[in-house]
Amino acid sequence: MAKNPTRKKSKDKPKRSLFGRLILVIFGLTILAVSIGALVLSGYAIQLDEEIRTRFAGTRWALPAQVFSAAQDLYPGREFTAKQFKYELDRLGYRASQELAGPGTYVVGRAGVSVHVRAFQFWDGPQPEAKIAVAFDQSGIASMRDLEADQARDIVRLDPMLIGSIYPTRQGEDRVLLRLDEIPMLLREGLIAVEDRGYYDHFGISLRGIARAAMANFEAGRVVQGASTITQQLVKNFFLTSRRDIKRKAKEALMAVLLEAHYSKDEILEAYFNEVHLGQDGNRAVHGFGLGSRFYFNKPVSELRVHEIALLVGVVKGSSAYNPRRNPKNATARRKVVLDVFLREKLISQEQYEEAIAAPLGVAGSKGGTVARYPAFVDLVKRQLKGEYKDEDIVNEGLRIFTTLDPQTQELLEKNLSAGLSKLEKGRKMAPNTLQTAGVVTSVNGGEVLAIVGDRNYRYAGFNRALDSKRSIGSLVKPFVYLAAMAGDPVRFHLQTIVEDREIEVPLDRKKVWKPKNYDKKTHGPQQLYMALAKSYNLPTVRVGMEAGVENVIKTLKASGYSGDTPALPSVLLGAVDIAPIEVAQMYGTLAAGGFQSRLSAIRSVTTKEGTPLNRYPIKVRQTLPEGQTYLINWALTKVIRVGTAQHARSAIPPGTELAGKTGTTDDLRDSWFAGFGADLVSVIWMGRDDYKSMGFTGSSGALRLWTQLMKDLKVHGLDMIPPAEIEEQLTDPFTGLRADEGCPDAILIPYLQGRAPTDYAPCARAAAPTRFEWLREIFE
Amino acid sequence: MNVRLVAIVLMAALLHACVSAPSSTGRKDSSLPYPTGSSSPVERDTQGVREEPEVAFIPPFGGVPTPLENEAVLPPSFPKSAEEISGQAVVSLMRQSNEARSEGKWDLAASLLERAQRIEPRNYFVWSALAKVYLGQDQLDQAISVAGKSNSLARGNVYVELENWKTIAQARRANGDSIGALQAEARVDEIERLLESSKG
Numbered sequence: 001m002a003k004n005p006t007r008k009k010s011k012d013k014p015k016r017s018l019f020g021r022l023i024l025v026i027f028g029l030t031i032l033a034v035s036i037g038a039l040v041l042s043g044y045a046i047q048l049d050e051e052i053r054t055r056f057a058g059t060r061w062a063l064p065a066q067v068f069s070a071a072q073d074l075y076p077g078r079e080f081t082a083k084q085f086k087y088e089l090d091r092l093g094y095r096a097s098q099e100l101a102g103p104g105t106y107v108v109g110r111a112g113v114s115v116h117v118r119a120f121q122f123w124d125g126p127q128p129e130a131k132i133a134v135a136f137d138q139s140g141i142a143s144m145r146d147l148e149a150d151q152a153r154d155i156v157r158l159d160p161m162l163i164g165s166i167y168p169t170r171q172g173e174d175r176v177l178l179r180l181d182e183i184p185m186l187l188r189e190g191l192i193a194v195e196d197r198g199y200y201d202h203f204g205i206s207l208r209g210i211a212r213a214a215m216a217n218f219e220a221g222r223v224v225q226g227a228s229t230i231t232q233q234l235v236k237n238f239f240l241t242s243r244r245d246i247k248r249k250a251k252e253a254l255m256a257v258l259l260e261a262h263y264s265k266d267e268i269l270e271a272y273f274n275e276v277h278l279g280q281d282g283n284r285a286v287h288g289f290g291l292g293s294r295f296y297f298n299k300p301v302s303e304l305r306v307h308e309i310a311l312l313v314g315v316v317k318g319s320s321a322y323n324p325r326r327n328p329k330n331a332t333a334r335r336k337v338v339l340d341v342f343l344r345e346k347l348i349s350q351e352q353y354e355e356a357i358a359a360p361l362g363v364a365g366s367k368g369g370t371v372a373r374y375p376a377f378v379d380l381v382k383r384q385l386k387g388e389y390k391d392e393d394i395v396n397e398g399l400r401i402f403t404t405l406d407p408q409t410q411e412l413l414e415k416n417l418s419a420g421l422s423k424l425e426k427g428r429k430m431a432p433n434t435l436q437t438a439g440v441v442t443s444v445n446g447g448e449v450l451a452i453v454g455d456r457n458y459r460y461a462g463f464n465r466a467l468d469s470k471r472s473i474g475s476l477v478k479p480f481v482y483l484a485a486m487a488g489d490p491v492r493f494h495l496q497t498i499v500e501d502r503e504i505e506v507p508l509d510r511k512k513v514w515k516p517k518n519y520d521k522k523t524h525g526p527q528q529l530y531m532a533l534a535k536s537y538n539l540p541t542v543r544v545g546m547e548a549g550v551e552n553v554i555k556t557l558k559a560s561g562y563s564g565d566t567p568a569l570p571s572v573l574l575g576a577v578d579i580a581p582i583e584v585a586q587m588y589g590t591l592a593a594g595g596f597q598s599r600l601s602a603i604r605s606v607t608t609k610e611g612t613p614l615n616r617y618p619i620k621v622r623q624t625l626p627e628g629q630t631y632l633i634n635w636a637l638t639k640v641i642r643v644g645t646a647q648h649a650r651s652a653i654p655p656g657t658e659l660a661g662k663t664g665t666t667d668d669l670r671d672s673w674f675a676g677f678g679a680d681l682v683s684v685i686w687m688g689r690d691d692y693k694s695m696g697f698t699g700s701s702g703a704l705r706l707w708t709q710l711m712k713d714l715k716v717h718g719l720d721m722i723p724p725a726e727i728e729e730q731l732t733d734p735f736t737g738l739r740a741d742e743g744c745p746d747a748i749l750i751p752y753l754q755g756r757a758p759t760d761y762a763p764c765a766r767a768a769a770p771t772r773f774e775w776l777r778e779i780f781e
Numbered sequence: 782m783n784v785r786l787v788a789i790v791l792m793a794a795l796l797h798a799c800v801s802a803p804s805s806t807g808r809k810d811s812s813l814p815y816p817t818g819s820s821s822p823v824e825r826d827t828q829g830v831r832e833e834p835e836v837a838f839i840p841p842f843g844g845v846p847t848p849l850e851n852e853a854v855l856p857p858s859f860p861k862s863a864e865e866i867s868g869q870a871v872v873s874l875m876r877q878s879n880e881a882r883s884e885g886k887w888d889l890a891a892s893l894l895e896r897a898q899r900i901e902p903r904n905y906f907v908w909s910a911l912a913k914v915y916l917g918q919d920q921l922d923q924a925i926s927v928a929g930k931s932n933s934l935a936r937g938n939v940y941v942e943l944e945n946w947k948t949i950a951q952a953r954r955a956n957g958d959s960i961g962a963l964q965a966e967a968r969v970d971e972i973e974r975l976l977e978s979s980k981g
Binding site for chain 2: 073075076077078123124154155443444445446448593594596604605613616618619620621622623627679680720722724725
């Protein structure tokens with residue numbers, strides 16, 4: 001190539017021999033060419049080098065936020081059976097074994113359950129691992145003992161469950177970062193043995209490997225073996241497209257060498273462990289062994305056993321072809337190949353090998369994977385974060401989000417809604433999947449969202465009815481109508497106020513007149529106010545509401561947590577206002593907490609990926625409804641269950657457990673609601689059809705059934721109904737509404753605001769002043 | 782006013798005696814935060830002759846706190862400290878919270894109390910302590926609200942109410958609400974006088 005120009009130049013220097021001159025020139029030009037080549041190459045290399053260093057230094061990956069459930073506290077006295085405890089441990093990926101074999105294992109014995117609790121970085125600091133023996137008795141956890149310190153423990157916190165992550169919707173790379181020292185030795189050495197035996201000896205590319213691959217390919221007549229080192233694979237995943245051509249191959253090799261020049265073997269290996277693609281879950285790509293371990297085995301990488309490590313190492317070769325959920329046969333075969341290498345390289349003993357070969361694949365969860373379990377809840381978490389963090393921080397910074405989700409409550413809600421709906425459909429001979437549902441469970445004090453279902457197919461991350469389906473609430477509005485009346489005019493309205501259940505005409509404008517009807521199209525005569533609510537009669541509600549003023553009713557709705565802006569039309573009094581289930585839970589939660597509202601929250605705290613606290617969501621309380629009147633309404637809502645439209649609940653709830661709630665039904669039976677609470681939990685259930693057609697269920701025949709079973713399964717605590725200071729209770733004669741005593745057979749103890757109880761005795765009362773006919777009564781007695 | 786307070790106290794004491802027996806075993810006391818079982822006032826309705834319709838029930842006490850002629854009432858048997866009504870887990874968390882508070886770790890102190898609150902949601906001692914943490918954090922409105930919530934749950938427990946009114950008085954003063962602070966301080970004085978007189 002350099003010969004042509006030499007001839008031209010050679011003519012000017014006759015003194016030297018032709019050969020000598022030629023040598024000199026060739027030499028010179030070669031140096032020039034090499035220099036130019038080197039210059040060009042080094043320019044390219046510098047450019048690549050720059051690229052490598054920018055990518056590799058600092059933040060290497062966009063880290064999705066990790067979302068954790070609430071952590072379970074264990075303590076003596078907790079109502080928690082050994083069976084429930086075992087279930088909980090299994091859910092957290094703890095492994096039952098004969099003896100405690102490191103964090104994440106437990107032993108079920110006669111005396112109770114011993115568990116080696118994992119260390120965990122909580123919001124309030126790191127919690128070390130601990131070996132705890134838990135003893136049970138009839139009522140739950142009897143005692144707990146720290147096996148190492150040999151002393152009793154008052155409270156032990158389990159590590160929370162990773163329930164999902166928030167990653168960019170388009171390129172959904174998800175990962176859980178690992179440091180090299182967190183990776184078990186077998187995984188580290190095993191991966192090297194299988195993927196790149198000479199990893200610690202080569203400089204980025206392996207000449208021996210290339211030769212070996214070339215030989216193998218030559219012998220086979222096709223490409224059967226690759227020669228990519230771990231470094232090259234990392235470069236390929238990290239910097240390059242998946243195109244396969246010689247130019248890219250060269251670039252890959254060059255970058256691998258450069259990478260090795262800058263970074264240590266360990267750094268590169270660590271990056272590889274975090275980068276490698278191990279599976280796909282919808283549009284979410286599972287990267288790295290940290291997430292891979294959770295995705296396939298629902299536990300941290302430190303707890304992987306030999307056969308599980310072998311499986312994951314095997315998946316590296318092809319996450320689709322060797323997907324243990326979809327292609328278990330391939331995966332098993334590949335696992336054997338990997339285990340053979342492990343044995344040959346003496347990484348495992350013959351005994352371990354045989355045990356691993358015999359072990360089932362042991363993959364956790366269903367086909368979909370184990371992580372994105374609770375889409376409706378994670379959806380709520382995302383929305384709550386949205387206003388407070390930048391979108392890119394949520395999906396990039398590896399934030400740790402500690403939520404309020406209680407997995408037990410969540411699973412009971414899912415199970416009850418899904419199974420309950422099918423049962424109702426069957427009972428009415430409806431086509432399966434005609435009905436839809438949504439449900440919310442919150443804590444009474446503190447306003448934590450414990451569980452959410454937004455679709456009867458609760459794993460489906462689609463339309464979240466719990467948050468987005470705003471439907472008419474029907475009679476759920478009634479407590480707020482009466483509350484507005486009692487708060488506005490406490491003299492006129494109390495629980496014993498007699499209200500008329502007869503037809504009413506409400507002029508809407510000059511032409512239109514609204515003539516509401518009761519659900520049964522009948523009228524029932526004069527009613528005590530609380531009975532009108534318990535029986536959910538429409539006509540008295542409209543009468544009382546019109547007297548209280550629709551505006552005031554709306555104010556009360558807002559004070560309880562309604563955030564909408566419905567026009568002040570009389571139809572609001574019968575619930576013609578569209579509200580999503582989560583907001584209904586907020587409103588009934590304010591009632592349940594005696595008027596002290598806590599805004600619903602799904603998050604307790606957020607930390608950086610290192611564990612530094614960023615934000616805490618403390619319990620906030622604000623009194624938004626008057627305590628006395630709220631107590632009166634709650635008392636009336638217990639009557640809904642005792643004598644009103646929700647008596648069905650009494651069939652399942654243990655006697656003596658006082659619950660409060662309200663049915664809601666809308667025109668043409670389009671919506672069936674039940675909202676109610678005990679001392680600790682509020683639950684709201686909606687069911688209906690997405691197309692707004694009539695589905696034939698009232699609140700009582702539909703949602704109430706689901707609610708009752710749910711509350712029973714949740715072992716809800718009954719209300720204590722101890723009146724607050726501003727309430728007095730008075731034995732009252734239901735017929736006259738006057739003060740009663742032991743002489744009145746049907747008298748009821750009714751709460752009133754202080755000083756509002758009737759003072760005059762009813763005729764039936766012994767203490768009543770003798771009337772003209774008293775002598776007659778005395779004769780008969 | 783004094784007389785009325787005594788009456789309220791007496792009645793609430795009766796109520797409390799009716800509801801719960803303080804537990805010293807360290808096990809979670811089932812009467813708090815969740816009074817269940819036959820001694821619960823809820824049951825009163827069902828103890829009557831028939832269940833439906835609404836049953837007549839003659840309460841053993843007037844139901845209405847009427848002024849008592851005789852001031853020489855028994856001192857209220859209200860629990861004075863969290864230990865008397867709380868399970869050992871809650872006691873332990875409250876102790877840790879106190880430590881955090883004394884070290885100025887307010888967020889930690891609050892989060893420990895929130896954990897305690899989740900275990901015993903209606904434990905008014907926990908809410909009362911949380912109000913004090915809010916006061917320490919200068920979250921005055923929250924301090925007032927949470928102390929009010931504790932008062933609401935305490936159902937007449939003067940010992941807790943005393944602490945809550947102190948919190949409210951301080952928070953109102955810091956908030957610039959001097960009239961409100963004076964009113965709260967008056968409540969504090971009133972309860973202190975009452976406790977003093979019941980001692981004698």
